[in-house]
Amino acid sequence: MKLTRLLTLYGIAFFAFIYAPIALVMVYSFNANPVNMMIWDGFTLDWYRLIFGMETGITESSTYIDSTPQLHAAVRTSFVVAFSTTAISTVFGTALALAVARYRFRLAGFYRVLLLVPMIMPDIVLGIALLIFFITIGMNLSVLTIIVGQCTFLISYVFVTVSARLAHMDVSVEEASADLGATPFATFRKVTLPSIAPGVFGGALLAFIISMDDLVITYFIAGTGDTTLPIHIWGMLRRGIKPEINAIATLMLLATIVIAGLGLYLRSRQK
Amino acid sequence: MYRAMIGPGHSACPGSSSESTLMPAPLEITAASKSFRTPEGGTITALDDVSFGLDGAEFVTLLGPSGCGKTTLLRTISGFEALDHGTIRLEGQDVTDWPSHKRPVNTVFQSYALFTHMPVSRNVGYALEIAGADKATIRRRVGEMLELVGLAGLENRRISQLSGGQKQRVALARALAGRPKLLLLDEPLSALDKNLRQKMQHELKSLQRELGIGFIFVTHDQGEALTMSDRIAVLAHGRIQQLGTPQALYRRPANLFTADFLGDSNLIPLVVAEGRGILPDGQSFTLNGAPRAGTLMLRPEDLTRTRRGEAGLTFKGVVAARYYSGKDFQIELDCPGTGRLLAVLRDDGAVPDTGAELTLHSATDALHVIEEVQP
Numbered sequence: 305m306k307l308t309r310l311l312t313l314y315g316i317a318f319f320a321f322i323y324a325p326i327a328l329v330m331v332y333s334f335n336a337n338p339v340n341m342m343i344w345d346g347f348t349l350d351w352y353r354l355i356f357g358m359e360t361g362i363t364e365s366s367t368y369i370d371s372t373p374q375l376h377a378a379v380r381t382s383f384v385v386a387f388s389t390t391a392i393s394t395v396f397g398t399a400l401a402l403a404v405a406r407y408r409f410r411l412a413g414f415y416r417v418l419l420l421v422p423m424i425m426p427d428i429v430l431g432i433a434l435l436i437f438f439i440t441i442g443m444n445l446s447v448l449t450i451i452v453g454q455c456t457f458l459i460s461y462v463f464v465t466v467s468a469r470l471a472h473m474d475v476s477v478e479e480a481s482a483d484l485g486a487t488p489f490a491t492f493r494k495v496t497l498p499s500i501a502p503g504v505f506g507g508a509l510l511a512f513i514i515s516m517d518d519l520v521i522t523y524f525i526a527g528t529g530d531t532t533l534p535i536h537i538w539g540m541l542r543r544g545i546k547p548e549i550n551a552i553a554t555l556m557l558l559a560t561i562v563i564a565g566l567g568l569y570l571r572s573r574q575k
Numbered sequence: 576m577y578r579a580m581i582g583p584g585h586s587a588c589p590g591s592s593s594e595s596t597l598m599p600a601p602l603e604i605t606a607a608s609k610s611f612r613t614p615e616g617g618t619i620t621a622l623d624d625v626s627f628g629l630d631g632a633e634f635v636t637l638l639g640p641s642g643c644g645k646t647t648l649l650r651t652i653s654g655f656e657a658l659d660h661g662t663i664r665l666e667g668q669d670v671t672d673w674p675s676h677k678r679p680v681n682t683v684f685q686s687y688a689l690f691t692h693m694p695v696s697r698n699v700g701y702a703l704e705i706a707g708a709d710k711a712t713i714r715r716r717v718g719e720m721l722e723l724v725g726l727a728g729l730e731n732r733r734i735s736q737l738s739g740g741q742k743q744r745v746a747l748a749r750a751l752a753g754r755p756k757l758l759l760l761d762e763p764l765s766a767l768d769k770n771l772r773q774k775m776q777h778e779l780k781s782l783q784r785e786l787g788i789g790f791i792f793v794t795h796d797q798g799e800a801l802t803m804s805d806r807i808a809v810l811a812h813g814r815i816q817q818l819g820t821p822q823a824l825y826r827r828p829a830n831l832f833t834a835d836f837l838g839d840s841n842l843i844p845l846v847v848a849e850g851r852g853i854l855p856d857g858q859s860f861t862l863n864g865a866p867r868a869g870t871l872m873l874r875p876e877d878l879t880r881t882r883r884g885e886a887g888l889t890f891k892g893v894v895a896a897r898y899y900s901g902k903d904f905q906i907e908l909d910c911p912g913t914g915r916l917l918a919v920l921r922d923d924g925a926v927p928d929t930g931a932e933l934t935l936h937s938a939t940d941a942l943h944v945i946e947e948v949q950p
């Protein structure tokens with residue numbers, strides 16, 4: 305009896321530890337107090353209005369100077385990067401997963417490990433390596449280097465997700481398609497792709513979210529003019545913690561939940 | 576069969592050379608070999624110098640124990656496995672190097688391999704869809720095919736909503752919709768229960784007659800093979816042990832493997848002397864041909880309690896076991912000198928029970944000698 309109560313308490317404490325900070329940020333984002341966000345001073349949507357560039361009654365001293373246009377530019381860069389990397393890494397990751405799963409070749413196991421390494425490689429190491437590589441080949445840091453750099457590890461995530469799906473797929477279905485006259489490409493389009501679609505879609509989603517969120521690696525390989533959202537937020541924090549950051553964090557959380565929820569919904573409908 | 580119809584001197588097509596009047600065999604495999612690498616680094620010979628063919632719209636069964644190469648042989652015909660050596664011809668055309676999507680044969684897979692993301696109608700119409708047929712043609716053909724396999728009206732079902740037997744029929748309809756020259760079936764009935772299985776055996780057989788195309792049917796079930804086939808190819812260790820009609824294989828097996836694999840048999844070692852085969856108990860009989868040694872095969876149903884004719888063999892012994900199977904008894908008879916014999920006796924109310932003495936006879940024409948010595 306006593307043990308169960310202890311366990312219940314532990315459970316509550318555990319989830320509070322994880323979710324309380326996030327809940328606090330969300331609450332603070334509606335706090336009207338411009339000076340000390342830890343003291344509740346009434347409900348406001350001003351911080352949201354501020355980051356959307358609308359009129360607010362907030363005095364300049366409690367906001368980051370000249371931040372909103374930069375924020376919008378960073379969001380735009382982040383989306384450009386995320387959409388590009390998602391498209392590229394989904395195509396390459398899926399192709400690699402198919403190759404490793406369907407063809408027998410020497411050292412297949414070795415290649416499989418090579419494809420997993422970027423996921424466990426320390427971000428700092430990958431960041432430094434990419435930076436030095438780009439400098440060595442004389443490539444100026446820009447949005448392009450961010451996209452190329454992020455793809456090096458996002459491909460791994462897509463590869464893993466699609467491989468998991470392929471492992472459960474019956475090869476004889478592809479053979480049946482060929483048997484009935486379909487060329488390899490027709491088989492891929494009509495049989496293989498529909499069967500692994502949930503895996504491809506899941507991999508793409510994962511790539512998108514990780515790309516939007518990546519700070520460390522991107523920080524190394526971003527040009528000075530090309531700031532992504534995480535880098536921009538990092539820059540804001542170094543100038544002090546001001547309330548609008550809460551609103552940005554809350555919106556990012558919301559976007560992630562919407563994207564992940566959409567993914568789960570589409571996936572459940574497929575079954 | 577086609578070849579026999581157009582013999583030399585019988586000119587079906589006057590004016591053309593006899594070569595071009597020959598209707599090519601639907602399938603002709605010559606000296607096919609295939610081996611696989613095992614993960615342990617060795618090699619397995621799955622097909623060892625196999626030559627085999629269909630002479631017309633036959634129902635041919637590949638029969639053999641698990642692992643003997645039946646699936647591999649089928650997969651080389653459909654093009655999923657490339658041969659190491661040998662050639663495959665379909666209607667006279669060398670297709671050895673053709674990819675599977677170009678070969679005019681279709682397969683009914685053991686696991687059905689249906690497209691679960693498509694409804695029944697698209698599964699069945701897949702070959703036509705791939706070939707670029709128009710929607711109306713596809714719909715008509717799908718309807719015909721579903722009618723043929725007894726699933727009319729199930730066009731819009733999802734695959735997951737079908738029973739095992741229905742999936743089997745969809746797989747069959749899908750394979751036939753594209754009008755293949757040859758249908759390959761890899762143990763298609765093994766997942767069905769006994770009643771459904773028997774029903775499908777009869778349906779498949781009559782379907783083959785109706786369609787007039789060759790069927791190559793794989794099974795490890797000898798009863799199934801005997802029931803359904805025009806000819807049976809018995810496979811073991813990647814080699815064809817014997818190819819012939821069910822009766823020929825059952826009555827006159829060419830080797831011990833076939834004798835043992837098809838039905839029950841008594842195999843008694845023989846010593847050969849002066850043109851006679853001598854049994855271990857001293858009885859002997861005249862041999863046709865001149866084997867140096869061999870084994871006598873006696874089917875259980877060829878042992879009778881009454882003697883037929885003057886000659887023949889006689890076995891005297893004690894009933895070691897008796898099993899009732901409805902219309903007859905299975906008897907195990909312990910004979911001094913010969914060993915244990917298996918017999919099947921009609922239940923006429925006088926079949927002796929365990930422990931009783933019994934004398935059985937076999938007529939000379941039931942004796943079949945296999946020129947192979949039991950290890």
Ligand SMILES: Nc1ncnc2c1ncn2[C@@H]1O[C@H](COP(=O)(O)OP(=O)(O)O)[C@@H](O)[C@H]1O
Binds near residue numbers: 643645648
């Ligand atoms: N892809 C493969 N790789 C390695 N060995 C194989 C492969 N396919 C079949 N074999 C081997 O070849 C032999 C024949 O197999 P198979 O044709 O499937 O037999 P069956 O269908 O008669 O049971 C078996 O020993 C099997 O293990």
Ligand SMILES: [Mg+2]
Binds near residue numbers: 645646647
């Ligand atoms: Mg098999």
